Structure formats: structure tokens, C-alpha cells
Amino acid sequence: xxxxxxxxxxxxxxxxxxxxxxxxxxxxxxxxxxxxxxxxxxxxxxxxxxxxxxxxxxxxxxxxxxxxxxxxxxxxxxxxxxxxxxxxxxxxxxxxxxxxxxxxxxxxxxxxxxxxxxxxxxxxxxxxxxxxxxxxxxxxxxxxxxxxxxxxxxxxxxxxxxxxxxxxxxxxxxxxxxxxxxxxxxxxxxxxxxxxxxxxxxxxxxxxxxxxxxxxxxxx
Amino acid sequence: xxxxxxxxxxxxxxxxxxxxxxxxxxxxxxxxxxxxxxxxxxxxxxxxxxxxxxxxxxxxxxxxxxxxxxxxxxxxxxxxxxxxxxxxxxxxxxxxxxxxxxxxxxxxxxxxxxxxxxxxxxxxxxxxxxxxxxxxxxxxxxxxxxxxxxxxxxxxxxxxxxxxxxxxxxxxxxxxxxxxxxxxxxxxxxxxxxxxxxxxxxxxxxxxxxxxxxxxxxxx
DNA sequence: TCAAAAGTGTTCTACCTACACCCATGT
DNA sequence: ACATGGGTGTAGGTAGAACACTTTTGA
Numbered sequence: 001x002x003x004x005x006x007x008x009x010x011x012x013x014x015x016x017x018x019x020x021x022x023x024x025x026x027x028x029x030x031x032x033x034x035x036x037x038x039x040x041x042x043x044x045x046x047x048x049x050x051x052x053x054x055x056x057x058x059x060x061x062x063x064x065x066x067x068x069x070x071x072x073x074x075x076x077x078x079x080x081x082x083x084x085x086x087x088x089x090x091x092x093x094x095x096x097x098x099x100x101x102x103x104x105x106x107x108x109x110x111x112x113x114x115x116x117x118x119x120x121x122x123x124x125x126x127x128x129x130x131x132x133x134x135x136x137x138x139x140x141x142x143x144x145x146x147x148x149x150x151x152x153x154x155x156x157x158x159x160x161x162x163x164x165x166x167x168x169x170x171x172x173x174x175x176x177x178x179x180x181x182x183x184x185x186x187x188x189x190x191x192x193x194x195x196x197x198x199x200x201x202x203x204x205x206x207x208x209x210x211x212x213x214x215x216x217x218x219x220x
Numbered sequence: 221x222x223x224x225x226x227x228x229x230x231x232x233x234x235x236x237x238x239x240x241x242x243x244x245x246x247x248x249x250x251x252x253x254x255x256x257x258x259x260x261x262x263x264x265x266x267x268x269x270x271x272x273x274x275x276x277x278x279x280x281x282x283x284x285x286x287x288x289x290x291x292x293x294x295x296x297x298x299x300x301x302x303x304x305x306x307x308x309x310x311x312x313x314x315x316x317x318x319x320x321x322x323x324x325x326x327x328x329x330x331x332x333x334x335x336x337x338x339x340x341x342x343x344x345x346x347x348x349x350x351x352x353x354x355x356x357x358x359x360x361x362x363x364x365x366x367x368x369x370x371x372x373x374x375x376x377x378x379x380x381x382x383x384x385x386x387x388x389x390x391x392x393x394x395x396x397x398x399x400x401x402x403x404x405x406x407x408x409x410x411x412x413x414x415x416x417x418x419x420x421x422x423x424x425x426x427x428x429x430x431x432x433x434x435x436x437x438x439x440x
Numbered sequence: 441t442c443a444a445a446a447g448t449g450t451t452c453t454a455c456c457t458a459c460a461c462c463c464a465t466g467t
Numbered sequence: 468a469c470a471t472g473g474g475t476g477t478a479g480g481t482a483g484a485a486c487a488c489t490t491t492t493g494a
Binding site for chain 3: 385386387403404407408426427428429430431432
Binding site: 165166167183184187188206207208209210211212 | 469474
């Protein structure tokens with residue numbers, strides 16, 4: 001980094017983009033928001049929303065702008081975390097050598113329904129369409145990271161409505177992990193970590209005993 | 221990413237650099253290799269070795285080149301892993317807006333001694349000098365990551381000589397974790413994961429019972 | 441024979457897993 | 468009264484933590 005300004009500018013610089021993989025749970029499935037490309041390269045294939053980093057833009061801001069502009073999603077309602085920076089494949093983008101900083105995000109299905117600018121098409125991560133660039137690898141990588149972190153972090157709440165039942169929360173974990181969980185063990189574990197607030201309200205729905213509603217305690 | 225070439229080039233692009241934090245164990249301490257800056261900004265302060273990413277250079281290659289050129293270290297002898305990409309602080313580098321992809325690496329102290337081009341100064345991560353840019357934060361972040369991953373990964377072997385005793389290995393873990401470990405539990409755990417090869421040789425040294433030498437099984 | 445580090449097993453605890461029945465509701 | 472999902476406790480197994488003594492060597 002000890003360079004004069006001359007040195008900094010004397011060589012050709014790669015481009016830097018941010019790509020975002022936005023997850024939600026829809027139809028009992030873990031889904032990712034993708035955009036159909038209308039232009040080459042990879043015209044007709046699906047891609048993660050992305051955007052080149054502007055000179056005065058923080059990189060997380062670039063990610064949020066990509067969601068807004070490419071996906072029509074209100075970027076403030078999205079939990080985002082940096083995933084990895086992909087810069088190995090020099091052929092990744094055929095127009096220009098591009099380094100891609102990838103973020104992954106979570107949004108609850110409710111929030112999507114209410115945002116009518118939403119331009120994403122949602123695909124189950126188990127049934128992805130043909131993808132542009134190396135986006136298939138990126139999605140696989142993100143799903144793995146999501147699974148590793150789901151117990152260490154409370155981000156699964158980003159997928160929930162404001163009020164939810166324990167069974168609904170368990171379903172989200174099961175969808176992320178792609179595995180069945182034991183009801184009693186799940187409740188024990190999730191209540192132990194003390195991030196749930198019992199709203200002392202019941203959800204009356206269906207022909208069965210009503211379920212308690214919870215929200216999660218916001219960190220201060 | 222769906223942009224015409226015009227769009228790609230019409231805005232000013234940030235620079236992309238790779239910074240590397242190289243760790244070793246010296247004098248019973250976890251140390252990082254730093255370089256004293258001779259030029260502004262931050263002249264006289266210490267910095268991680270770094271380098272701007274060239275157009276035709278894979279980013280891990282940029283990291284290795286930085287070690288070679290800035291530190292005089294043979295880059296093939298170094299374990300490297302991507303840590304995080306820092307791009308929040310627009311004032312990070314005062315000359316140009318720079319995004320920094322940070323790698324961390326490990327090298328055994330032996331290897332450093334034999335490389336006489338070595339230009340690093342080594343500092344205990346607990347007694348760092350005044351650092352340039354936001355490199356203090358980066359080092360703290362890397363140390364935390366190292367601690368989290370030391371049991372999940374076998375990278376601690378990068379810090380060892382070719383042949384080593386269990387006590388020497390334990391010392392390395394203790395230095396990384398900054399904590400004392402129980403000898404019996406450590407041996408049980410490390411032998412259980414089955415990555416050590418008993419060389420059936422003894423290290424005769426000092427006035428005490430000789431220690432068995434091990435190497436680690438290279439993954440194929 | 442002494443000092444110094446190597447080497448070795450068992451007990452206790454905490455956490456995770458597996459598992460089955462009663463409860464409250466609407467029809 | 469029955470079908471449906473909500474709600475609850477316990478026993479067994481496993482992995483990690485704590486802990487002390489004997490062995491081998493060179494001086």
C-alpha cells in the first residue's frame with residue numbers, strides 16, 4: 001500500500017461489484033431472489049442482483065442499492081451480512097475483470113408481498129434455474145454458511161413476521177437446515193437462549209388448541 | 221451486473237487492494253509481520269503488507285505477491301485464507317478510495333529465519349506499535365477468527381516445524397488461544413482427530429524423558 | 441538421587457438426543 | 468366425540484473438563 005499516486009494509477013484496475021443473495025421462506029421452501037438477464041452476457045439466464053461499487057459508496061450501501069434498483073426491495077427492511085469476495089475467476093464477467101463482494105440477506109415473505117416494486121423471481125434453492133456467471137457456486141456457498149450460522153446467530157428472526165408461534169419458528173429452522181427437528185428439544189433450546197418475548201397472546205387459527213405468540217427481543 | 225460497457229466505465233471506480241496479516245509464533249508469543257511505512261500517508265507508522273490488485277491477477281495471487289515484494293517472504297510456503305473485505309471507511313486510505321480484501325496467513329518461525337530477504341518486523345499481537353490506516357482493527361479481527369477456527373481446522377500445523385512433539389504443538393494452541401490447556405485432554409483430542417503421524421522417533425533434549433516426534437498427515 | 445518434562449485414565453458434569461402422551465379448540 | 472396441531476418431561480448417551488501420579492533421562 002506504500003505507493004505514490006503515480007503508482008496507484010499507472011496500472012489498469014479491475015472493477016468491483018457487490019452481488020446480493022436474498023433469501024426468504026416461501027411455500028415451505030428456502031428461496032432466493034433472482035433476476036432474469038435481458039442482455040449479454042448470459043442473456044436469458046438468471047443472476048443475483050448486483051451493482052458496481054461507486055466511488056463514494058460504502059460497500060454495504062452498494063448491496064442495499066442493488067436490492068432497491070434491481071429488485072425493487074426496500075433495502076432498510078433487509079438483514080445483510082458479508083459472505084465472501086470472489087475474485088479468482090478472471091473470466092467470471094466477460095466484459096471486464098470483476099471482483100465480486102457477495103452479501104447474503106434475509107427478508108420475511110410478508111415484507112415481499114407488500115412491496116409491489118418487487119422484481120425478483122423467487123426460486124427454491126433446491127430447484128434453481130440456469131444461472132449466469134458463477135452464481136450457482138455462490139448460492140451453494142451462501143446456503144452452507146446460512147446453515148452453519150443459524151444456531152450461532154439470531155438472524156432466523158429476520159424471516160419471521162412480527163409475531164409468530166414457536167411452531168412457525170421451528171418450520172423456518174427446518175427449512176434452512178433441510179432437516180426435521182424435535183419439537184421439545186427445539187423449544188427448550190430456543191427458550192433457553194432468552195431472545196423470545198412471550199406476548200401472552202394466542203393465535204386462534206384452525207381446529208386445534210391455540211398457539212402462544214412470541215416476538216423477539218430487540219437488542220439495544 | 222446487467223450493464224452495457226458504457227455504463228461500466230462511466231463512473232469513477234474505487235481501488236482494490238489486498239492486505240495480508242501474516243502470523244507466526246516467536247518467543248512464545250503470537251506475532252504479526254508488519255512493515256514500517258516510509259512515505260505518507262501514515263509515514264513512520266506500521267502497516268500490513270498490501271498491494272493493489274492488478275487487472276490480470278487473481279486475488280490470492282495478489283496476496284502472495286504482497287508477501288514476496290513487501291516482505292521478502294517466499295509466498296509458496298504460506299497458508300493463506302481470506303478473512304474479510306473492508307470497504308466501509310471511505311477515509312481509510314487518504315489518497316484514493318480503496319476497498320481492502322484481507323487475507324490472513326500462517327508461517328512457521330523456522331521458515332522465516334531461513335528467508336533472508338525477510339523485511340518484516342515482528343510484533344506480538346498484544347504489543348502492537350502505532351498502526352497505519354485501520355490496520356489495528358483488522359489485526360484484532362484476524363486474531364479472533366484465528367481463535368474460532370483453530371479447532372475446526374488443522375491450520376495450526378502451518379506454524380510447526382516438519383517434526384514436532386505434542387508439547388510443542390500444545391504450546392502453539394495455547395499461544396493462539398492465549399489460554400492454558402490441560403495436557404491429557406489436549407492429547408486425547410488431538411490424537412482422536414487422527415491427523416498426526418507418529419514418527420517413532422524421540423527428541424532427546426534436556427535433562428528429562430525424551431518426547432515422541434510427530435508430523436502431520438498431509439491431506440491428499 | 442534429583443530435577444525436569446513426558447506420558448497416561450478416570451470421574452463428574454453438562455448438554456444433546458430420543459421419545460409419548462395429554463390439552464384446547466371448532467365442527 | 469373427533470380430528471388437529473399445541474404443549475410438556477425424563478432417561479440415556481456423549482463429549483468436554485477437572486484432576487495426580489509414574490516414567491525416563493542427564494547431570
